[in-house]
Amino acid sequence: MNTVWVRLNAVVFFGLTVLLGLALMTATSTYLHEGHPTVKTLRLNKIKSFRSQSKVDRAIINFDLEADLAPAFNWNIKQIFVFVVAEFATKTNPLNQIILWDKIIEKPEDARLNLKKMHVKYGLIDQREELKGTDVTLHLYWDHMPLTGRLYTHSVAEDTFTLPMEYIRPGQQV
Amino acid sequence: MDIVDKQVVELKKLWKNKRQLAFQGLNLAMIVLSALMIWKSLMVVTRSESPVVVVLSGSMEPAFQRGDILFLNNQDDPIRVGEVVVFKIKDRDIPIVHRIMKVHEKPDGTVEVLTKGDNNRVDDRGLYAPGQLWLQREDILGRARGALRYVGMVTIVLNDYPALKYVLVGIMGLFVLTNKEA
Known part of the structure; x- marks a missing residue:
């Protein structure tokens, strides 16, 4: 035609x-592709503060992280989104998961993480006042975000600690 | 103008030949309905009312940019932290693609979640309905399972210039009707 x-x-x-x-x-x-990144340490360094504010419990912690996520990269990875999750159970909620810290990694060269006494970006905040004496497990997650194709996440559980039975007064040494 | 004239001639010929007209009309309907069928089957398989979405904002950059396409899955597995989900706020049309940063699961399995864009400084409470603190499971249209780049720019352009949409669909329909090799 x-x-x-x-x-x-x-x-x-x-x-x-x-x-x-x-x-x-x-x-x-x-x-x-199986990258096998290594996570050497992820642990609580210090509980900086622990109090109740506006009827919810909140804790601020420092953590240590040593991990090499460079092997997780391949040619179809645009970025790795790495984040630290606190997981705990309370009377009201059998499962709580909260991101405490996250980072966007765009290059394998930046994927070797060695953080000492790192301050969290987001507080460990409960929905109520049920954090006293709670066992908290820290997990490291890394989300593979591709140029094109499938999204998938891997994770490891590393450290468990127990929050104190009493709130920490400002200025009090722990 | 030569092209237009030829199309007009073709259309006139087609109009005279009723059998051919019916055939071409059915052909056009077939194409449209096949596309609809694929879309509806995707909805069934993924259990999501919108299995494919276009990213409209830069709040997840650099992972997702405006114009990227995301494939969603809305199966019943429990919602967990760190998943990239698409959610819709009541009384607002535009779905949002963000990451789940808090999950609180009740004994009966219902969840309350809080989201945040990777590229945003604060969480999404400001985007939710007034007074809304948490998203429920039914607010979530699906989790992002795959990405395809740039293709969504077509829909963005077509939505920005609705006239273009009708012109394009019209031209395509005309070509299917007057295409004789079928």
Whole structure:
């Protein structure tokens, strides 16, 4: 019929098919990639504060983290989102998970983490006043965010500590 | 203008040949309905009312940019911390893609979650409905399971210029109708 339009249509359609095919191949090429990152330490360093404010318990902690997440990278990773999670059970909620600290890592060179006495970004905050004497487990998660393809997360549980039976008064040494 | 004239001639011919007209009309309907079927089956498989979404803001940059497409899954597995989810606030049309930063699960299995964009400085309470502190399970349309880049720019452009949408659909429909090799 009309050659210009037919050809344009063919070129665009073929181009899109090729791009889609390449995207699919990229996505599947790293499907079986197992990075085996090493997490050497993740532990509580210090409970900085622990109090009740506006009817909810909140604690601020420092933590140590030594991990090498560089092996988790492959050519289809745009960024690794690494975060520290506090997990605990209270009377009201059998499961609570709270992100305490997170970081966007865009290059493998930045993936070697060696943090000492790191201050959390977000407080350890309960929904009520039930944190006294609670066992808290720290987990390290890393979320693989691809250029194209599937998103997946790995995690390890590292350290468990118990919050004190009493609130910490400001200035009190612990 | 030559192109337009030819199309008009083709349409006139088509109008005279009723059998051919019916055939081409059915062809067009087939294409539209196939697309609809694929979309609806995806909804069934993923259990999400919107299995594919376009990222509209930069709040998850650099992971997701405006125009990226996300594939969602809304199966019943429990919602956990760190998952990237798409949620909708009541009485607001635009779904938001953010990460879950707090999960509180009750004894009966219901959850209350708080979200935050990776690229935002504060959590999402300011985005929620007035007085709303937590998201419930039913606010969540699905978790992001896969990403495809740039494709969503097409929908963004079409939504920004609605006239373009009708022009494009019209041209495509015309070509399907007048395409004779079928």
